[in-house]
Amino acid sequence: MSITQDTKCVQAGYTPANGEPRQIPIIQSTTFKYATSEDMGKLFDLEASGYFYTRLQNPTNDMVAAKICALEGGSAAMLTSSGQAANFFALFNLCSAGDHIVCSSSIYGGTFNLISVTMARMGIETTFISPDCTLEELNAAFRPNTKCVFGETIANPALTVLDIELFAKAAHGHGVPLIVDNTFATPVNCKPGLWGADIVTHSTTKYMDGHGAAVGGAIVDMGKFDWMAHADRFPGLTTPDESYHGIVYAEKFGLGGAFITKCTAQLMRDFGSIQSPQNAFILNLGLESLHVRMPRHCENGYAVAKFLSTHPKIEKVSYPSLEGDKYYELAKKYMPNGTCGVVSFEVRGGRQAAERFMKALKLAAIETHVADARTCCLCPAASTHRQMTDEQLLKAGIPSGMVRLSCGLESSSDLIADLENALEAV
Numbered sequence: 001m002s003i004t005q006d007t008k009c010v011q012a013g014y015t016p017a018n019g020e021p022r023q024i025p026i027i028q029s030t031t032f033k034y035a036t037s038e039d040m041g042k043l044f045d046l047e048a049s050g051y052f053y054t055r056l057q058n059p060t061n062d063m064v065a066a067k068i069c070a071l072e073g074g075s076a077a078m079l080t081s082s083g084q085a086a087n088f089f090a091l092f093n094l095c096s097a098g099d100h101i102v103c104s105s106s107i108y109g110g111t112f113n114l115i116s117v118t119m120a121r122m123g124i125e126t127t128f129i130s131p132d133c134t135l136e137e138l139n140a141a142f143r144p145n146t147k148c149v150f151g152e153t154i155a156n157p158a159l160t161v162l163d164i165e166l167f168a169k170a171a172h173g174h175g176v177p178l179i180v181d182n183t184f185a186t187p188v189n190c191k192p193g194l195w196g197a198d199i200v201t202h203s204t205t206k207y208m209d210g211h212g213a214a215v216g217g218a219i220v221d222m223g224k225f226d227w228m229a230h231a232d233r234f235p236g237l238t239t240p241d242e243s244y245h246g247i248v249y250a251e252k253f254g255l256g257g258a259f260i261t262k263c264t265a266q267l268m269r270d271f272g273s274i275q276s277p278q279n280a281f282i283l284n285l286g287l288e289s290l291h292v293r294m295p296r297h298c299e300n301g302y303a304v305a306k307f308l309s310t311h312p313k314i315e316k317v318s319y320p321s322l323e324g325d326k327y328y329e330l331a332k333k334y335m336p337n338g339t340c341g342v343v344s345f346e347v348r349g350g351r352q353a354a355e356r357f358m359k360a361l362k363l364a365a366i367e368t369h370v371a372d373a374r375t376c377c378l379c380p381a382a383s384t385h386r387q388m389t390d391e392q393l394l395k396a397g398i399p400s401g402m403v404r405l406s407c408g409l410e411s412s413s414d415l416i417a418d419l420e421n422a423l424e425a426v
């Protein structure tokens with residue numbers, strides 16, 4: 001039986017047997033008991049699947065990962081301690097020192113730092129390319145040592161929309177997978193795998209949890225990328241892993257399982273960025289209503305964007321679902337039912353005007369967060385990008401009066417009244 005996204009949000013990932021708990025159990029245990037050392041040895045050899053230590057895997061996490069896997073239409077998935085850990089693992093599972101990444105320049109600041117500073121220190125180089133580039137420009141960014149392409153469905157905070165089909169075409173033309181961070185769209189609004197993405201990542205901290213309660217991340221493999229067809233490029237997947245008695249992941253676990261098994265067996269084992277089962281339980285509560293919440297976030301985002309777009313004190317509004325937005329056509333193609341609840345706009349009068357406006361808001365709280373049930377906002381020039389001069393900010397595409405507003409689940413009329421009132425203070 002093929003079930004809808006809505007029903008998957010509620011029920012996928014866990015089906016209790018007779019007499020078992022209806023809600024997913026929190027397996028709050030670091031370790032698991034075995035009758036014999038041979039039994040446990042099989043787990044260490046990856047000969048049998050099972051649990052032995054929560055630094056690598058935990059049953060609660062796997063139930064929630066299975067739900068996210070079903071929502072994205074993937075073959076295997078895992079949870080991580082944060083979205084940062086998810087993106088790092090997804091990239092580092094493919095790249096080693098001396099390798100190269102092609103990456104959209106319009107991505108989350110934390111991911112940009114991870115790739116451009118920390119991964120560069122590990123000897124992994126990256127070419128950043130505008131998401132608005134042509135196929136020719138994109139093709140020109142590849143090198144013989146390129147191992148993957150990375151982008152965000154809807155970029156945080158720029159709200160650019162990735163042309164997933166175009167980026168997948170270029171990646172596959174060069175024999176490498178496309179990794180898409182689908183945090184802002186969520187699988188309710190977009191399934192990047194349907195458009196050619198091979199690996200999908202999430203900061204589950206955002207809409208998936210949706211209540212500002214638990215930091216977390218997820219990685220989903222679509223199970224479509226043929227590692228063996230590009231064996232020379234991905235030795236980590238196609239040659240023996242001496243730390244597991246010479247297992248070849250792509251042979252033993254096939255298209256559907258190789259990527260996530262390697263990521264769990266090597267990276268989770270060595271880095272231990274596991275999500276706590278308690279957080280996975282909270283995340284699952286969020287997922288149960290994701291399909292009900294996302295349309296409301298989008299409805300509020302649209303109403304607020306529409307209101308701001310005609311306000312005389314607003315210079316510019318970015319919202320991909322708003323008619324006339326630079327990314328409207330791409331948004332319509334990839335996210336016909338809506339994009340997200342985040343709207344960015346520029347208050348006339350720069351940094352001071354934006355700060356005065358935000359101080360006057362009563363419902364929207366000033367926070368370093370997005371995608372929460374409660375509306376929140378941030379002025380990058382006055383917070384995350386505070387060290388930069390107005391000139392540097394402009395170069396980075398962040399006008400000093402820019403505000404990023406994440407519309408929550410309140411009534412849109414209340415949100416608009418709050419904005420209207422605060423704009424009077426400017």
Ligand SMILES: *Cc1c(COP(=O)(O)O)cnc(C)c1O
Binds near residue numbers: 084085110205206
């Ligand atoms: C927040 C965010 C991240 C990082 O996630 P954390 O859970 O904060 O580590 C990665 N990508 C996107 C698009 C994000 O919005």
